[in-house]
Amino acid sequence: MAGGSIPVPGGLGSAADVAATEADGATWLEHLHSWVVTVDHKKLGVMYVLYALLFLVVGGIEALIIRIQLFFPDNHFVSAETFNRVFTMHGTTMIFFVAMPIVFGFGNYLMPLMLGVRDMAFPRLNAFSFWMSAFGGLLLYYSFIGGVGLQGAGSAPDVGWWAYAPLTSRAFSRGHSTDYWALALIVSGFGSIGAAINFIATAFCMRCKGMTLFRMPLFVWLYVVSSGLVLVAVSPLTAAQVMLTIDRYLGGHFFDTQAGGSAVVWAHFFWIFGHPEVYVLVLPAFAIINEVVPVFSRKAIFGYPAMVAASVGIGFVSLGVWAHHMFTIGMTSISNAFFVLSTMLVGIPTGIKIFNWIATMWGGKIRYRTPMLFAVGFLVQFLIAGLTGIILSVAPFNWQLHNSYFVIAHFHYVIVGAILFAIFSGIYYWFPKVTGRMLDERLGKWNFWLFVIGFHVCFDVMHIPGVLGMPRSIYTYEADRGWTGLNQIVSVGAIIQGIAIAILVYNMIHSALKGQEAGPDPWDAWTLEWATNSPPPPYNFAIEPVARSRRPLWDLKHPNDPDEPLEEG
Amino acid sequence: MTTPAHGHAADSDWRLPSRGRVGMFSLILAESAIFVIFVVAYVYNIGRSTFGPQPRQVLELPILNTIFLLSSSGTILMAERALVKRAMAAFIAWWALTIALGAIFLLGTAQEWHKLITKDGLTISTNLFGTTFYSLVGLHASHVIVGLVMLSAVLVFTLLGALKPEHTEKVEVLALYWHFVDWVWVVVFSVVYVIGR
Numbered sequence: 001m002a003g004g005s006i007p008v009p010g011g012l013g014s015a016a017d018v019a020a021t022e023a024d025g026a027t028w029l030e031h032l033h034s035w036v037v038t039v040d041h042k043k044l045g046v047m048y049v050l051y052a053l054l055f056l057v058v059g060g061i062e063a064l065i066i067r068i069q070l071f072f073p074d075n076h077f078v079s080a081e082t083f084n085r086v087f088t089m090h091g092t093t094m095i096f097f098v099a100m101p102i103v104f105g106f107g108n109y110l111m112p113l114m115l116g117v118r119d120m121a122f123p124r125l126n127a128f129s130f131w132m133s134a135f136g137g138l139l140l141y142y143s144f145i146g147g148v149g150l151q152g153a154g155s156a157p158d159v160g161w162w163a164y165a166p167l168t169s170r171a172f173s174r175g176h177s178t179d180y181w182a183l184a185l186i187v188s189g190f191g192s193i194g195a196a197i198n199f200i201a202t203a204f205c206m207r208c209k210g211m212t213l214f215r216m217p218l219f220v221w222l223y224v225v226s227s228g229l230v231l232v233a234v235s236p237l238t239a240a241q242v243m244l245t246i247d248r249y250l251g252g253h254f255f256d257t258q259a260g261g262s263a264v265v266w267a268h269f270f271w272i273f274g275h276p277e278v279y280v281l282v283l284p285a286f287a288i289i290n291e292v293v294p295v296f297s298r299k300a301i302f303g304y305p306a307m308v309a310a311s312v313g314i315g316f317v318s319l320g321v322w323a324h325h326m327f328t329i330g331m332t333s334i335s336n337a338f339f340v341l342s343t344m345l346v347g348i349p350t351g352i353k354i355f356n357w358i359a360t361m362w363g364g365k366i367r368y369r370t371p372m373l374f375a376v377g378f379l380v381q382f383l384i385a386g387l388t389g390i391i392l393s394v395a396p397f398n399w400q401l402h403n404s405y406f407v408i409a410h411f412h413y414v415i416v417g418a419i420l421f422a423i424f425s426g427i428y429y430w431f432p433k434v435t436g437r438m439l440d441e442r443l444g445k446w447n448f449w450l451f452v453i454g455f456h457v458c459f460d461v462m463h464i465p466g467v468l469g470m471p472r473s474i475y476t477y478e479a480d481r482g483w484t485g486l487n488q489i490v491s492v493g494a495i496i497q498g499i500a501i502a503i504l505v506y507n508m509i510h511s512a513l514k515g516q517e518a519g520p521d522p523w524d525a526w527t528l529e530w531a532t533n534s535p536p537p538p539y540n541f542a543i544e545p546v547a548r549s550r551r552p553l554w555d556l557k558h559p560n561d562p563d564e565p566l567e568e569g
Numbered sequence: 570m571t572t573p574a575h576g577h578a579a580d581s582d583w584r585l586p587s588r589g590r591v592g593m594f595s596l597i598l599a600e601s602a603i604f605v606i607f608v609v610a611y612v613y614n615i616g617r618s619t620f621g622p623q624p625r626q627v628l629e630l631p632i633l634n635t636i637f638l639l640s641s642s643g644t645i646l647m648a649e650r651a652l653v654k655r656a657m658a659a660f661i662a663w664w665a666l667t668i669a670l671g672a673i674f675l676l677g678t679a680q681e682w683h684k685l686i687t688k689d690g691l692t693i694s695t696n697l698f699g700t701t702f703y704s705l706v707g708l709h710a711s712h713v714i715v716g717l718v719m720l721s722a723v724l725v726f727t728l729l730g731a732l733k734p735e736h737t738e739k740v741e742v743l744a745l746y747w748h749f750v751d752w753v754w755v756v757v758f759s760v761v762y763v764i765g766r
Contacts, residue, residue, distance in 0.1 A: 205588035235602035251694030
């Protein structure tokens, strides 16, 4: 425990003393047991992240299979059936078993530490939620073995991650693959709802003395809004999956058009979940950026109340935009107009956020360490992703580009260019806290530059075949379409990104074992997670801290120059 | 961490909301979203059933059943008040009455379904109406069952003498869930038996 890099009177030394005796002389079986039965928010957080990174590699391999198949026209690297399975599994895995668990992992690990308390509000619910999510992922991948079913049809699900009716009915989707898909999402959905309840209860009910709501780090605020969205948006997906299961197993008619049911209703239910889901994922990305940008600009965040208001605003607006995924489905022009306008409205609060991040950096002493590099990458790419989003929100333009590679490029810009960049920024920023060792900076720079180059080669270029008319989800194309060269560039970009992620994985393993010792506060940060040891002892803080401002650790380091006490205190 | 010397007076009145309540309200919000989706599916599909029995032909207003369920919201409130005063005999009586009312409601639903299935030949797969009806009413009934299981657990613990004063808040949190189950029925009742008929 390399304490003492912070001039904190008394505190750290005493925490370090008690922590040292833990986990000595345990066999590997006892170690494993301690992880399986744990209710500790830090261990659960680490397991969430590791589980997500495992699935990131799996989903990434699926992405590479897609890109290899599309490298040449009329290619037969995989069959059409396999291609359908691969892109379905790629989408489902990346959203539900990479992005969701990784943001939950960050929240679990950090929220109690930032709030200066010892655990989440409901530690056992927390463990339950993690294992539900984990088993959901296993259930989905078990479909490769178990999906065949009595009719001998199918293996993994092949209905697309949006699974539009009536393709999912028993007549068109034989075997059990679609059932595994639905059950996996129901199970992991219960996990997500449990985690969201826990985040909200923790933020409101588990705060150290003096940590008023408006002194909470913005990270915590963003998780509150994101969790609220999980409650009202993931639940509809669970409901819709139950309906699908009723249709498939009990002979129900919800989405059976011949009996008066409606396939369009499925699309509505799916996107009532599906669009807020983007914000469920991007708000935690904002949360990470809100912590990284001030620390590496050496300035307090600009416009804290505006950031909170904008986050809550995004949360509300995002609930009313879902049908912009459905402009080509044939809605009335009034609905079209409504969803065009509500979608454009999202641009206002997100604009406020981008403005505030730039204003935080403005005039700051910016340190371009790896976390900050990823954060700057996030800013630029999130802005571009937002701009193509505004383009696509215009219904007549959307009619031209819907279900083309332009849409694929747009949402990968959001999910990879913004969310994944923010997550990588967070990994580089908090890795020292979790392991006690720094990630290697040289490998980090390689990781960043390869990833940023691979990203732009892949997804910038991907817009063009979309504009030229290349539809999504096709397993191959003819040579005379003029898409060949563009697809090859995109595939090369994908491979470069794969190499960058391999470097990250290597860097994490290497640095966890041999990295430079970090000490409690390697970045000279201001939030409470840096006030305890790295890694923190099981009880986090030997003595519960007290918050006097939004930057409690700044106050402790600078007792003669504390932040102004706030009115709300 | 050390506590800075100033400001101890402000710390003594450091109060945080009950995590049980906040957690339960969050769960109720999530549950409400699930019910909204099933209610929307029901309302959207009213009159779209192309064959088989229609609501007007087979459904009867379950007025008595509704009174039983809604009054259980009142009895559980009385039970909570008795518990706060530690009047345990009254608590047990009101609590047991709540369970009885919930059970009678379930029996009423079972009777209704039995009639629909055997006499009218309406099952979940008969037509679109059957699908939406059984899933919405069944969703609610399954919540009543979960509620009854938890209420019964509290009753057993109380009879064993294990319900200590520190558990009062947990009982109140459970009662919140029961109130939710009761008042969702008002929505289900209006949609299925009033608007949908």
